Amino acid sequence: MSAYIALAIFSVAFILIATEKVHRVAVVLVAAGLMALLGFVPGHDVFYSEHAGIDWNVIFLLLGMMIIVGIIKQTGVFEYLAIWAAKRSRGRPYRLLVLLMAITAIASPFLDNVTTIMLVAPVTVVVCSKLGISAAPYLIAEALASNIGGAATLIGDPPNIIIGSRAGLTFNDFIMNMAPIVAVLFVVFxxxxxxxxxxxxxxxxxxxxxxMALDEREAITDGKLLVKCLAILTVVVVAFSLHAVLHLEPAIVALLGAGAMVLVTGVRTADYLAEVEWSTLVFFMGLFVMVGGLVETGVIHAIGSWAVDAVGTNYFAAASSLLFGSAILGAFFDNIPYVATMAPVVDDIVAQTPDAGTGRALWWAFALGADLGGNGTAVAASANVIVLGIAARNGHPISFWQFTRYGIITTLITVVIAWGYVWLRYF
Known part of the structure; x- marks a missing residue:
């Protein structure tokens, strides 16, 4: 009975988020509160279990990068990049869109898609403001591009870090297996x-x-501050890419980087904290607890077990189920807690495969489904939620369905192409 009640709470909350009848933060707080009140997520787990409660690694990664972006913003570099992009594209909408998407997709595999969005989105808002156009379509396209581009590497999309850790896959493994199809998918997108x-x-x-008459160099308000910020940001990016060597969680790297930037630059606390998307952080906390209720009551495990029984020893069917199933489920649940929950189920399936190659193929199908499914709805991936928060904050609100109608089309086409890739390369 508890599983049905938890599923009902989640479903009602998701409908309210989708219809935007009630503010999404209020919805997740009430739903998370009900999950805890009814005992579906034990009170201790809410704060101390990343699988059934709040994933603080994600929350503090976001917080650290928001502070870093808030400090960098004081230098005027976003205005510089905005003017540069507008002049390079000569204001032509599609040319500008492709330029911004390319920047996002190229940076996402190395910065991770959440960090990239937090750096590129402010530039997009400024350039659209200067051109007198709506930033909404450009922000949506960037979020979709970041989820595609981030799939290419171990550190590009948070779910990949979880999968790599569970399956023992290295940075080079992801480059060799995921980067080729990601390049194709980006061109298609x-x-x-x-x-x-x-x-x-x-x-x-x-x-x-x-x-076109502006000089972008005049936008830099503090050159010395910019040099300091870029030096620290470079160290942060390198630390992200050396995750497997340093054994530091991305959240720790982001917080250390934020602390170093605060210390070195001397920027006023009020200035950089004003740039933190507090409502977005609270939304994620509530969403994690909502999904935790489904985990603790066995809803997601039941779905995984059913999938294992359904495919049997047909491993291409298993790969197909993981790819499409993850894309569908990942569109309704944030893909970080979803992957953390389903990874043990996939591990069980892989353990039954006759050879290591087939097992690896199942992991790649799972990763592709989870990463590409992140484009499915406005709440399916962290980058999407960040974009909605930034858009609303800057006067370009994006509704759930405005984002989702583009996301569904993108997910459907990219997942079908990825399915063909899995079949051709591994089976």
């Missing part, structure tokens, strides 16, 4: 975006002429 966002493209020649 660039073409797809031309048609998906065509009605949202705006072009104002008079605003473009004004931007």
């Amino acid at each position: 660039v073409v797809l975006a031309r048609f998906m966002f065509r009605r949202s493209f705006e072009y104002h020649p008079e605003r473009v002429d004004e931007v």
